[in-house]
Amino acid sequence: AVTRTFSIIKPDATRRNLTGAVTKMLEEAGLRVVASKRIRMTKEQAEGFYGVHRERPFFNDLVTFMMSGPVVVQVLEGEDAVKRNRDVMGATNPANAEPGTIRKELAESIEANSVHGSDSDENAATEIAFFFKPEEIVG
Numbered sequence: 059a060v061t062r063t064f065s066i067i068k069p070d071a072t073r074r075n076l077t078g079a080v081t082k083m084l085e086e087a088g089l090r091v092v093a094s095k096r097i098r099m100t101k102e103q104a105e106g107f108y109g110v111h112r113e114r115p116f117f118n119d120l121v122t123f124m125m126s127g128p129v130v131v132q133v134l135e136g137e138d139a140v141k142r143n144r145d146v147m148g149a150t151n152p153a154n155a156e157p158g159t160i161r162k163e164l165a166e167s168i169e170a171n172s173v174h175g176s177d178s179d180e181n182a183a184t185e186i187a188f189f190f191k192p193e194e195i196v197g
């Protein structure tokens with residue numbers, strides 16, 4: 059089925075002017091950008107978005123990193139969008155990611171890993187609603 063997922067192009071990628079390169083790989087994987095905006099995350103947004111990781115040792119560094127530069131938040135649409143996006147992103151740690159994936163080709167480290175993508179349809183809906191109003195999404 060055609061579904062939607064939520065993506066973030068992270069500060070390490072925007073800093074290196076890779077917004078287009080990342081988006082091209084998403085599009086070539088069969089995903090369509092149906093909403094997109096470049097923002098600077100507030101502390102409240104970064105902490106709220108990654109709330110499930112609050113007890114993890116990397117939480118504070120992750121929040122600081124996500125506020126360290128612009129990010130591009132996007133809604134992606136395609137056949138099995140969550141899986142399609144996760145496949146093209148590659149493993150969280152770029153050292154473990156397959157060749158040809160965004161993280162293998164572009165990411166710097168497990169933290170500065172260039173992209174975020176939702177891990178389930180349910181989380182995709184929650185994450186999309188965190189950053190976008192329905193009328194901002196144009197399918």
Ligand code: CMP
Pocket residue numbers: 111116120150168169170171173174175
């Ligand atoms: P993301 O998919 O956005 O979800 C949580 C993020 O935490 C992850 O990508 C990484 O950028 C970051 N992170 C930093 N350290 C770790 C770690 N040890 N394990 C998992 N995620 C980590």
